[in-house]
Amino acid sequence: MTPVTAGSGRGLTDLFVEAARQALDDSGVDRIDSLYVGNMMSGFLQNQEHLGALMATALGREGVPAYKIEGACASGGVAVNAAVKAVLSGLENVVLVGAVEKMSGYTTPEVTAGLMMAEDRLKVASTGVTFVGLNAMIAREYMHKYKVTHESLAQFPVHCHQNALDNPKAQFRKKIDVQDVLQSPLVADPLRLLDCSGIGDGAAAIVLAPKDLARKFTDSPIEVAASTVASDTLSLYQRPTITTFEASRQAYDRAYKQSGVTPKDVDVLEVHDAFSILGVMALEDLGFAKKGSGTQLLDEGECARDGRVPTNSFGGLKARGHPVGASGLYQVAELALQLKNEAGKCQVPGAEVGLAQSVGGIGSTVAIHILRAMK
Amino acid sequence: MTPVTAGSGRGLTDLFVEAARQALDDSGVDRIDSLYVGNMMSGFLQNQEHLGALMATALGREGVPAYKIEGACASGGVAVNAAVKAVLSGLENVVLVGAVEKMSGYTTPEVTAGLMMAEDRLKVASTGVTFVGLNAMIAREYMHKYKVTHESLAQFPVHCHQNALDNPKAQFRKKIDVQDVLQSPLVADPLRLLDCSGIGDGAAAIVLAPKDLARKFTDSPIEVAASTVASDTLSLYQRPTITTFEASRQAYDRAYKQSGVTPKDVDVLEVHDAFSILGVMALEDLGFAKKGSGTQLLDEGECARDGRVPTNSFGGLKARGHPVGASGLYQVAELALQLKNEAGKCQVPGAEVGLAQSVGGIGSTVAIHILRAMK
Numbered sequence: 001m002t003p004v005t006a007g008s009g010r011g012l013t014d015l016f017v018e019a020a021r022q023a024l025d026d027s028g029v030d031r032i033d034s035l036y037v038g039n040m041m042s043g044f045l046q047n048q049e050h051l052g053a054l055m056a057t058a059l060g061r062e063g064v065p066a067y068k069i070e071g072a073c074a075s076g077g078v079a080v081n082a083a084v085k086a087v088l089s090g091l092e093n094v095v096l097v098g099a100v101e102k103m104s105g106y107t108t109p110e111v112t113a114g115l116m117m118a119e120d121r122l123k124v125a126s127t128g129v130t131f132v133g134l135n136a137m138i139a140r141e142y143m144h145k146y147k148v149t150h151e152s153l154a155q156f157p158v159h160c161h162q163n164a165l166d167n168p169k170a171q172f173r174k175k176i177d178v179q180d181v182l183q184s185p186l187v188a189d190p191l192r193l194l195d196c197s198g199i200g201d202g203a204a205a206i207v208l209a210p211k212d213l214a215r216k217f218t219d220s221p222i223e224v225a226a227s228t229v230a231s232d233t234l235s236l237y238q239r240p241t242i243t244t245f246e247a248s249r250q251a252y253d254r255a256y257k258q259s260g261v262t263p264k265d266v267d268v269l270e271v272h273d274a275f276s277i278l279g280v281m282a283l284e285d286l287g288f289a290k291k292g293s294g295t296q297l298l299d300e301g302e303c304a305r306d307g308r309v310p311t312n313s314f315g316g317l318k319a320r321g322h323p324v325g326a327s328g329l330y331q332v333a334e335l336a337l338q339l340k341n342e343a344g345k346c347q348v349p350g351a352e353v354g355l356a357q358s359v360g361g362i363g364s365t366v367a368i369h370i371l372r373a374m375k
Numbered sequence: 376m377t378p379v380t381a382g383s384g385r386g387l388t389d390l391f392v393e394a395a396r397q398a399l400d401d402s403g404v405d406r407i408d409s410l411y412v413g414n415m416m417s418g419f420l421q422n423q424e425h426l427g428a429l430m431a432t433a434l435g436r437e438g439v440p441a442y443k444i445e446g447a448c449a450s451g452g453v454a455v456n457a458a459v460k461a462v463l464s465g466l467e468n469v470v471l472v473g474a475v476e477k478m479s480g481y482t483t484p485e486v487t488a489g490l491m492m493a494e495d496r497l498k499v500a501s502t503g504v505t506f507v508g509l510n511a512m513i514a515r516e517y518m519h520k521y522k523v524t525h526e527s528l529a530q531f532p533v534h535c536h537q538n539a540l541d542n543p544k545a546q547f548r549k550k551i552d553v554q555d556v557l558q559s560p561l562v563a564d565p566l567r568l569l570d571c572s573g574i575g576d577g578a579a580a581i582v583l584a585p586k587d588l589a590r591k592f593t594d595s596p597i598e599v600a601a602s603t604v605a606s607d608t609l610s611l612y613q614r615p616t617i618t619t620f621e622a623s624r625q626a627y628d629r630a631y632k633q634s635g636v637t638p639k640d641v642d643v644l645e646v647h648d649a650f651s652i653l654g655v656m657a658l659e660d661l662g663f664a665k666k667g668s669g670t671q672l673l674d675e676g677e678c679a680r681d682g683r684v685p686t687n688s689f690g691g692l693k694a695r696g697h698p699v700g701a702s703g704l705y706q707v708a709e710l711a712l713q714l715k716n717e718a719g720k721c722q723v724p725g726a727e728v729g730l731a732q733s734v735g736g737i738g739s740t741v742a743i744h745i746l747r748a749m750k
Contacts, residue, residue: 011497035606043418047500049492050447053606053739057613063625065604066740067453070443072425078442082457089463117424122386125422229440231410234425234432250438364428365441 001333004171004202004321006104012039012046013058015203016100020059023096023205023333028217032207033092035059035066038079038099040325041114042068045106055098065092071229072118073274075099076204076328077358077367084227087208094213098205101323111199115324118361120235132196132275134236134362136188139277142243143190146292148280150190154181155298156279157194157318163305164315166345171200171321181276195276197322204329206336211374220340225353226255226370234364245363248285255355255368263287266370267351268338269309270331272359273316282357283311310348313338328358332369339373376708379546379577379696381479387414387421388433390578391475395434398471398580398708403592407582408467410434410441413454413474415700416489417443420481430473440467446604447493448649450474451579451703452733452742459602462583469588473580476698486574490699493736495610507571507650509611509737511563514652517618518565521667523655525565529556530673531654532569532693538680539690541720546575546696556651570651572697579704581711586749595715600728601630601745609739620738623660630730630743638662641745642726643713644686645706647734648693657732658686685723688713703733707744714748 002018016037024032037051048054052066071078076099083097103111115131116124124134142148158178164170176194184193207217214221230250236242256262263286271286273279283294288309297303303311314320314334317327335354337343343351351373358367377393391412399407412426423429427441446453451474458472478486490506491499499509517523533553539545551569559568582592589596605625611617631637638661646661648654658669663684672678678686689695689709692702710729712718718726726748733742 034604040424041418043416043492044422044424046496047419047488047492048496049415049419049445050494050609050736050739052446052453053609053736054495056606057609057739062606062608063622064606065456066446066606067457067604068445069457070424070445071427071441078427081440082442082444082461085464085466086457086460088465089460091460091463113422117418117422119425120429121421121423229409229442231428231431231437231439231441233437234428238432247438361425361428364425364432 001169001204001330002202003169004200004323006200008201010201012042012048012100012102013054015102015201016055016098017058019203019205020096020098023207027207029094029207032061032064032094032096034064034086034095035061036079036083036095036097037068038075038325038329039068039101040070040072040075041101044114044117046102071365072360073324074328074358074360074365074367075325077369078229078365080329080332080369081227081229081367083208084224087210093209095208096205097208098203099326099329100203101325102201103199103323104201124235130188132191133188135275135277136191138242139190142277145243148295150182151178152295153276153280154178155295156273156276157181159298159303160273160312160316160318163313163346164319167314167320170315170319171198172319191275197274197317200321200323202321202323202326204326204333206333221374222336222339223372223374224369225259225261225372226368228254228258229365229367232364234361236362245281245285245366247363247366248282248357251366251368252286255370259370261353261370265353266355268313268335268348268354269311270335270356271311272357273312273318274322278359286357305348313348314346328367331356331358335371339371376544376579376705377577378544379575379698381575383576385576387417387423387475387477388429390477390576391430391473392433394578394580395471395473398582402582404469404582407436407439407469407471409439409461409470410436411454411458411470411472412443413450413700413704414443414476415445415447415450416476419489419492421477446740447735448699449703449733449735449740449742450700452744453604453740455704455707455744456602456604456742458583459599462585468584470583471580472583473578474701474704475578476700477576478574478698479576499610505563507566508563510650510652511566513617514565517652520618523670525557526553527670528651528655529553530670531648531651532556534673534678535648535687535691535693538688538721539694542689542695545690545694546573547694566650572649572692575696575698577696577698577701579701579708581708596749597711597714598747598749599744600634600636600747601743603629604740604742607739609736611737620656620660620741622738622741623657623732626741626743627661630745634745636728636745640728641730643688643710643723643729644684645710645731646686647732648687648691649697653734661732680723688723689721703742706731706733710746714746
């Protein structure tokens with residue numbers, strides 16, 4: 001993983017190559033069979049597509065099959081899923097999968113317009129509502145329906161900032177409290193600045209291989225116990241409820257069928273907290289808390305690294321940073337470090353099973369990965 | 376396949392749904408396990424990403440895993456390859472894969488800038504050279520190196536226009552001759568307007584399934600005998616030669632290893648003739664003619680439907696049309712019709728084996744599919 005930063009002036013290729021080289025060096029593989037690149041906004045912001053061949057060339061690996069995979073803000077998670085299927089297909093053995101997003105260096109309206117590419121351009125974006133605005137509607141409805149206060153939701157970013165203090169690659173390494181969140185500038189009522197992930201640049205990468213081959217490269221291989229994707233209607237107005245993401249539930253159900261892993265088996269959890277409300281909803285939709293009671297886990301300190309549900313151990317989207325198309329891969333890379341006991345100060349002691357949830361659009365795509373330390 | 380048209384005002388969703396519904400109806404499947412969408416330019420031209428969830432929703436199939444796959448002008452071919460791996464993975468059985476591009480309704484400079492996203496933005500597009508300009512350099516070098524005249528190259532579009540007369544879905548159903556090509560407006564020396572594919576909108580889709588399952592849906596299933604992708608350096612300046620696409624050769628070598636199919640086994644061939652020079656080079660790079668002698672096949676009428684190498688039987692990119700990210704899927708769908716003996720007036724009698732080559736950027740990505748009628 002590269003550090004998540006804003007304003008460095010570094011480009012897509014520079015970022016991707018740093019993460020990819022780290023992944024190759026760390027895994028010890030010399031040859032790759034293919035390359036998968038997760039990214040959402042390069043066409044719009046950088047006017048650059050064809051990231052597969054671009055990154056293969058930049059890595060000196062031209063020749064290999066190379067792909068760009070897009071699933072909005074879940075592009076990183078979705079790219080891992082596509083790469084997992086490539087390995088399972090038997091056609092490719094050693095697969096490099098990375099994801100990159102560069103969001104800084106543009107005006108806020110430009111980035112805001114870019115993010116709205118995750119929603120329906122003709123029917124929703126055209127109304128003028130922003131991506132934050134749609135999430136704000138969810139927050140308002142959730143607070144009303146379940147009688148949850150903004151103070152309670154605000155604990156999520158406070159928690160993430162606390163964890164990020166220990167992550168040298170985090171974008172926001174600053175302790176905040178609930179009052180800081182509530183007093184930060186209003187973005188889209190009720191969401192305030194500190195309810196929202198920021199604008200950042202970054203890349204992350206991992207190497208996948210069949211189990212027998214992975215054992216040759218490392219003494220501490222990590223098993224992909226489940227890799228699933230589910231979709232939902234693209235737009236909120238098409239759904240019976242907006243306070244549950246059905247795609248999270250479906251993706252989790254499929255992941256359970258693949259792995260047999262239940263919430264109580266999960267030692268470390270990474271959820272897609274692009275906004276405070278989404279972090280809380282994820283705890284519920286994935287079965288770690290009853291609907292409407294996700295904030296109780298925070299009240300009780302259970303999301304801390306020594307709690308019952310250690311969540312967003314490196315700071316999550318809010319504080320580690322959210323280079324949108326890359327975040328899903330940061331999550332998986334962070335889980336791998338946890339399960340290899342290489343997470344440094346972010347380590348969750350004894351973690352053996354991890355789950356990552358990556359969300360594209362307003363819950364329209366959800367990728368779930370369950371990783372397990374191999375015995 | 377939708378007809379390829381320009382100026383209809385139809386949007387991405389409208390086009391994609393028409394093709395996808397045709398594919399579903401034609402194959403008789405009621406349920407799909409996943410959806411793959413090939414597309415290159417939606418972020419840039421339509422400011423719309425997240426085509427996976429968008430199209431799943433439009434088809435009333437929300438819930439399924441849904442992906443956008445991008446590989447520049449080869450996006451359609453690359454999407455089929457990703458979908459093939461999904462089926463082989465065992466995680467998905469019935470897979471809908473489609474591709475769509477909408478290029479009309481924008482200014483020529485806008486579309487030209489969009490196409491250059493296939494090349495390196497910072498190092499090549501920034502010089503001002505266009506996508507046609509780069510292909511023109513290849514044509515000039517090829518003509519010089521192999522003493523081939525423009526008259527000879529011009530036979531390729533003439534041939535394609537001839538075939539398109541029989542294809543009701545073709546964009547350009549107009550007979551042309553070599554003099555028409557040579558006298559058409561100059562675009563980038565030596566390439567003239569009729570050396571170049573046009574700007575068009577369209578979508579194509581197919582359904583993939585494991586062989587045993589496919590037999591339950593149809594009496595005339597088509598086997599994907601090979602599905603490969605190769606990359607090359609993103610930019611021409613990075614290559615030792617520009618008159619051969621090494622990625623075509625590599626993708627074909629891999630396809631041969633998968634299928635055992637040699638050029639003499641191929642009954643019908645679809646090549647990526649975005650420009651006349653590319654059609655001729657493909658005949659050579661894929662082993663149907665010696666290097667520098669591809670035009671001899673045209674001289675001798677061997678590319679006609681009753682020739683030795685029936686090529687671009689529905690009109691190819693030049694005359695059927697080239698909605699860039701969709702063309703690779705048009706090719707595969709056309710081959711399937713040929714092998715099912717359902718190609719109407721475009722039928723190549725007795726065709727049992729077909730090969731499609733889809734090129735992204737200036738030969739930086741090549742996808743090859745070999746299809747075979749199942750006994």
